[in-house]
Amino acid sequence: MKRIFITGAAGFIGFHLARQLKKRGDFVLGVDHFNSYYDPQLKKARALELQKAGVQVETLDIIERDKLKLLLMKHGITHLVHLAAQAGVRHSILHPDDYVSSNLEGFVSILEVLRLFPSIKLTYASSSSVYGLNQKTPFHVSDRTDQPANLYGATKKANELMAHAYHHLYGTSVTALRYFTAYGPWGRPDMAYYTFTKKICAGEPIPVFNYGRMKRDFTYIDDIVNGTVAAIDLEAPCEIFNLGNHCPVSLLSLIQTLEEALGKEAIQEMLPMQTGEVLETFADIEKSQTLLNFHPRVSLQEGILQFVDWFKWYHRVPIYTHYAMKGTISS
Numbered sequence: 655m656k657r658i659f660i661t662g663a664a665g666f667i668g669f670h671l672a673r674q675l676k677k678r679g680d681f682v683l684g685v686d687h688f689n690s691y692y693d694p695q696l697k698k699a700r701a702l703e704l705q706k707a708g709v710q711v712e713t714l715d716i717i718e719r720d721k722l723k724l725l726l727m728k729h730g731i732t733h734l735v736h737l738a739a740q741a742g743v744r745h746s747i748l749h750p751d752d753y754v755s756s757n758l759e760g761f762v763s764i765l766e767v768l769r770l771f772p773s774i775k776l777t778y779a780s781s782s783s784v785y786g787l788n789q790k791t792p793f794h795v796s797d798r799t800d801q802p803a804n805l806y807g808a809t810k811k812a813n814e815l816m817a818h819a820y821h822h823l824y825g826t827s828v829t830a831l832r833y834f835t836a837y838g839p840w841g842r843p844d845m846a847y848y849t850f851t852k853k854i855c856a857g858e859p860i861p862v863f864n865y866g867r868m869k870r871d872f873t874y875i876d877d878i879v880n881g882t883v884a885a886i887d888l889e890a891p892c893e894i895f896n897l898g899n900h901c902p903v904s905l906l907s908l909i910q911t912l913e914e915a916l917g918k919e920a921i922q923e924m925l926p927m928q929t930g931e932v933l934e935t936f937a938d939i940e941k942s943q944t945l946l947n948f949h950p951r952v953s954l955q956e957g958i959l960q961f962v963d964w965f966k967w968y969h970r971v972p973i974y975t976h977y978a979m980k981g982t983i984s985s
């Protein structure tokens with residue numbers, strides 16, 4: 655049995671990971687500072703679900719090192735999964751300062767605390783955003799990551815560099831996971847699949863940037879969690895993995911999949927490309943397949959149906975907002 659500490663446990667990925675680890679019998683303790691980047695009620699609701707499953711999520715900002723130390727010591731932690739961060743590409747253009755505290759100071763805080771606990775293995779969230787302007791697809795872990803397209807990507811790359819330095823200096827065990835557009839039930843309300851769903855249900859137009867000619871490697875949350883659990887178990891000294899679906903999907907296909915799952919047509923507002931965005935993300939997962947036995951299984955169609963089911967339940971979407979479209983699915 656492992657004793658696992660998860661930062662950002664009330665977040666989307668942290669919530670699912672904590673549930674899975676608890677289910678398999680690990681001791682799991684979470685922390686989160688419940689910021690208001692998106693509705694904190696959703697984070698509270700996730701924390702409540704975790705509490706029901708036997709996982710506590712304490713309120714803590716990861717820059718509070720003394721409290722972190724006490725928790726790691728008190729609970730005899732063996733593994734730390736660091737997911738707490740200020741996420742979001744768009745937000746990093748509008749609110750750059752929000753990324754300094756959680757993503758830079760916060761990451762140093764985690765590394766500094768781990769110096770005192772050399773036996774604790776660190777697994778942390780990086781991002782497909784580190785590939786930035788890299789044009790070569792699929793993105794291989796050894797591809798260029800020195801041309802970020804936005805500050806969010808730059809902070810995630812900085813995390814990888816800092817982790818390497820601490821591994822080199824102090825032998826800290828560090829594994830980076832470059833997540834590719836995770837989606838699913840209990841997901842993040844700032845992400846396109848979520849905002850589109852909300853707008854389609856409300857009959858509002860959805861903004862389709864670059865006229866829909868962008869591709870993302872959407873990766874279902876259960877696949878993300880399976881890859882993360884395998885990385886925790888691997889206990890590698892210093893590695894980087896891509897966790898993506900290896901199957902990029904265009905924005906227009908995403909919209910069509912949502913329309914079919916919701917049984918309602920979207921009103922599309924075609925717009926030019928936004929600054930800071932990239933045209934395509936596409937994970938090369940050969941290394942993850944070999945070392946983590948990572949084989950993503952959930953198609954976008956299946957995953958979006960799961961998300962839409964949850965969305966209707968969570969937001970109490972009344973049945974009368976749905977109507978069958980072109981004879982396709984109406985769940």
Ligand SMILES: NC(=O)c1ccc[n+]([C@@H]2O[C@H](COP(=O)([O-])OP(=O)(O)OC[C@H]3O[C@@H](n4cnc5c(N)ncnc54)[C@H](O)[C@@H]3O)[C@@H](O)[C@H]2O)c1
Pocket residue numbers: 661662663664665666667668685686687688689697714715716717736737738739740741742755756760779780781782832833834835836837842
């Ligand atoms: N979801 C994705 O598609 C995706 C893709 C690539 C990378 N990531 C990374 O994976 C991690 C988890 O992402 P997510 O989608 O679950 O995001 P999320 O925003 O749902 O979860 C992050 C959680 O961290 C918490 N947090 C932020 N700063 C904190 C601090 N200083 N102290 C304590 N808690 C803090 C937030 O309150 C939030 O609950 C993040 O590091 C994110 O950058 C996510």
